[in-house]
Amino acid sequence: MGAEAKDQSSKPEQAKAQLYAIEGNQIPEGASVGLLHTSDGASLRFARWDATLRPSKGTVLLLHGRTEYIEKYFETISELRDRGFGVLTFDWRGQGGSSRQLRDVRKGHVDNFSQYLTDLEAILTEIVLPDCKSPIYIVAHSTGSLVALLAAPALTNRIRRMVLLSPLLALNKIPMKQSFLQRILGVLTFIGFGRSYVTKNRTSHDDKPFIGNKLTSDIARFQRNKDIQTKFPQLAIAGPTIAWLFAACRAMVQVNAPGYCNAISIPTLLVAAGNDAVVSPSAIEAYGNKMRCGAFLTITGAKHEILQEQEIFREQLLAGFDAFIPGTEI
Numbered sequence: 001m002g003a004e005a006k007d008q009s010s011k012p013e014q015a016k017a018q019l020y021a022i023e024g025n026q027i028p029e030g031a032s033v034g035l036l037h038t039s040d041g042a043s044l045r046f047a048r049w050d051a052t053l054r055p056s057k058g059t060v061l062l063l064h065g066r067t068e069y070i071e072k073y074f075e076t077i078s079e080l081r082d083r084g085f086g087v088l089t090f091d092w093r094g095q096g097g098s099s100r101q102l103r104d105v106r107k108g109h110v111d112n113f114s115q116y117l118t119d120l121e122a123i124l125t126e127i128v129l130p131d132c133k134s135p136i137y138i139v140a141h142s143t144g145s146l147v148a149l150l151a152a153p154a155l156t157n158r159i160r161r162m163v164l165l166s167p168l169l170a171l172n173k174i175p176m177k178q179s180f181l182q183r184i185l186g187v188l189t190f191i192g193f194g195r196s197y198v199t200k201n202r203t204s205h206d207d208k209p210f211i212g213n214k215l216t217s218d219i220a221r222f223q224r225n226k227d228i229q230t231k232f233p234q235l236a237i238a239g240p241t242i243a244w245l246f247a248a249c250r251a252m253v254q255v256n257a258p259g260y261c262n263a264i265s266i267p268t269l270l271v272a273a274g275n276d277a278v279v280s281p282s283a284i285e286a287y288g289n290k291m292r293c294g295a296f297l298t299i300t301g302a303k304h305e306i307l308q309e310q311e312i313f314r315e316q317l318l319a320g321f322d323a324f325i326p327g328t329e330i
Contacts, residue, residue, distance in 0.1 A: 016033075016034070016035070017033045017034050017035045017045045017046075017047075017097060018033065018097070019031055019033055019047060019070060019071065020071055020228070020231070020232045020235070021071075022224075022227050022228055022231055024224060024227075025071065025074055025075075025224055025227075025228060026074070027074065028049055028074055028077050028078050028081065030049050030050060031047050031048070031049055032047065032048045032049070033045070033046070033047045033048075034046055034047075036090075036122055036123065036126055036127060038093075038118050038119060038122045039118065039122065040115070040118055042093040042098065042099050042115070042118070042119065043093075043098060043099040044090050044091065044092075044093060044098045044099075044119055044122065044123065045070065045090060045091045045096060045097035045098050046088065046089065046090035046091075046123060046127060047070050047088075047089060047090070048086070048087070048088045048127070048131070048132065049077060049081055049086060049087045049088075050081070050086050051081050051083075051084050051085050051086050051133075052081045052082055053081070053082055053083060053084040054084070055084070056084060056085070056086060056133050057083070057084040057085050057326055058085060058086070058133055058134055058135040058136060058137060058160065058326070059085060059086040059087065059088055059128065059132040059133050059134070059135075059136050059137070060080050060085045060086070060087050060088075060137050060138070060139050060325075061088050061089070061123070061124075061128055061132075061136055061137065061138050061139070061159075062076070062077070062080075062087055062088070062089035062139050062140070063089075063120070063138060063139070063140035063141065063144030063145070063147060063148055064089070064091065064092060064095075064096070064140075064141060064143075064144050065141040065142030065143045065144055065145075065166075065168075065305070066092075066095070066108055066142065066143040066240065066244075067095060067108060067236070067237050068091075068095065068096065068141070069091050069095060069096030069097065069228075069235045070089055070090070070091060070096060070097070071228050071232070071235065072225055072228065072308070073089060073307070075221075075307075076307050077089070079318065080139075083322070085137070086132055086133055088123070088127060088128050088132050090119070090123050092116055092119055092143075092144075092147075093110065093115060093116070093119055094108060094109055094110055094237070095108060095235075095237050096235050097234075097235060102195060102241075105234075105237070106236070106237055106238040107195070107197065107237065107238065107239075107240075107241050108237045108238065108239065108240040108241065108244055109195060109240070109241040109243060109244050110243075110244055110247055111194070111243055111247060112247050112250075113146070113147065113150060113247050113248065113250070113251040116143075116147045116150075117147065117150060117151055120147060120148075120151055121151075124155075124158060129158065134160075135160035135326075136158060136159050136160060137159065137160055137161050137162070137163070137325050138159055138161075138162040138163070138164075139162075139163045139165070139321070140162065140163070140164050140165065140167075141165045141166060141305070141306075141307065142165070142166050142167065142168050142278070142279065142304065142305075143168050143248070145164035145165060145166065145167030145168060145270075146167055146168040146169070146248070146251055146252065146255065147251075148162055148164060148167075149164070149167065149169075149255045149264070150251055150254065150255060152263075152264040152266055152268070153263040153264060155266060156265050156266060159266050160266075160267075160325075160326075161266060161267045161268070161269075161324065161325050161326075162266055162267070162268045162269070163268075163269045163271065163320075163321055163324060163325065164268060164269070164270050164271065165271045165273075165306050165307065165317070166271070166272065166273050166276055166278070166279050166284070166304050166305070166306060167270060167279065167284055167287070168248065168251075168252065168279050169252060169255065169256060169279065169280065169283040169284055169287055170252060170256075170279065170280040170283035171278075171279065171280065172276060172277055172278055172279055172280040172281075173277055178249065178252075181249065182246065182249035182250070182253070185242055185243075185245055185246035185249060186246055188242045188246075189242055189243050189246050193242055194241060194242050194243030194246070195241050195242075195243060196241060196242055197238070197239050197240075197241060197242075198239055198240055198241065198242055198244075198245050199239055210222050210223070213303075214277040214278055214303060214304055215278075215303055215304050215305040215308065216303050216304075216305050216308045216309050216310075217275075217301075217302075217303055217309060217310055218308060218309050218310045221308045221309070222308070225308065256283075256287070261287065261290050261291045261292070261294070262292055264291060264292070264293065264294075265292070265293055266293060267293045267294075267295075267324075268291060268293060268294045268295070269294075269295045269296075269297060269320060269321075269324045270284050270285075270287060270288040270291075270294060270295070270296050270297070271284075271296075271297045271298075271299060271306065271317060271320060272284040272285060272296070272297070272298045272299070273298075273299055273302040273303055273304055273305075273306050273309075273313075274298050274299060274300040274301055274302055275300075275301050275302060275303050276302075276303060276304045277303070277304065278304040279304065281298060284296070285298065295324070297320050299313050299316050299317055301313065302316075302317075
């Protein structure tokens with residue numbers, strides 16, 4: 001089941017795109033879908049919805065984590081629209097319905113996180129700023145939160161506020177220091193192994209069983225996301241490449257550099273999942289405490305994908321969102 005694209009710009013390269021539905025995860029009504037081509041040749045699938053509650057409070061730009069895709073956020077999109085926000089979201093290059101970087105389309109790969117910044121700038125310039133109601137807010141998850149932090153110093157006059165969920169600031173529960181891991185990844189990339197998988201496990205998170213998963217304690221949402229990938233495997237990717245993880249480590253070093261967060265003047269709420277086994281909750285707390293315009297919230301007991309979690313955790317997150325956006329000054 002798909003939604004036809006609507007013309008989003010006068011550019012002749014604008015193409016049609018499609019969204020996919022399964023039982024229990026229908027496409028929210030009113031979707032405007034398309035493909036946007038970046039300056040360096042990537043093709044990004046995006047989708048836009050108007051608010052269902054009037055008057056409009058602005059637009060939320062929803063940034064996904066690694067491996068994710070628009071369909072996974074239909075529930076969240078509907079909740080944001082019911083709060084009076086339009087929503088614009090898209091798939092990063094290399095995942096979902098956007099163009100892949102390698103011949104093996106299951107590999108999660110970029111050479112540098114500057115490529116994600118190119119994606120974000122293209123979406124902002126060509127779609128969000130000309131076509132979406134202001135003010136513009138960012139809600140991002142994991143890798144998307146890291147990209148938002150990388151872009152934040154240049155977004156001061158374009159983004160009103162940001163809510164960053166489980167931001168990828170430091171890896172959690174790895175068997176060595178992250179700085180040592182980064183050096184190993186750098187050597188492997190230099191000698192030509194950058195496009196190889198990090199591990200031998202080439203399945204995606206949602207191909208794995210519920211028991212022991214690091215992402216959510218909600219079995220219904222876990223199964224829903226697994227069913228999407230089963231019916232539409234073209235949306236899925238597997239593990240990251242060595243070069244992707246090396247690029248992620250370098251990006252984490254950049255945003256954690258002394259004084260970097262002082263250049264961010266956008267009011268930002270950082271939200272940590274207390275039971276996160278993917279990224280470090282303590283690193284998120286420390287970063288929130290350092291930011292001049294930052295606030296910090298921990299959802300105790302939640303796993304990494306808070307928006308895919310049980311209602312007891314999601315309700316806390318949405319309450320924090322409601323208080324912060326539009327919110328009052330920190």
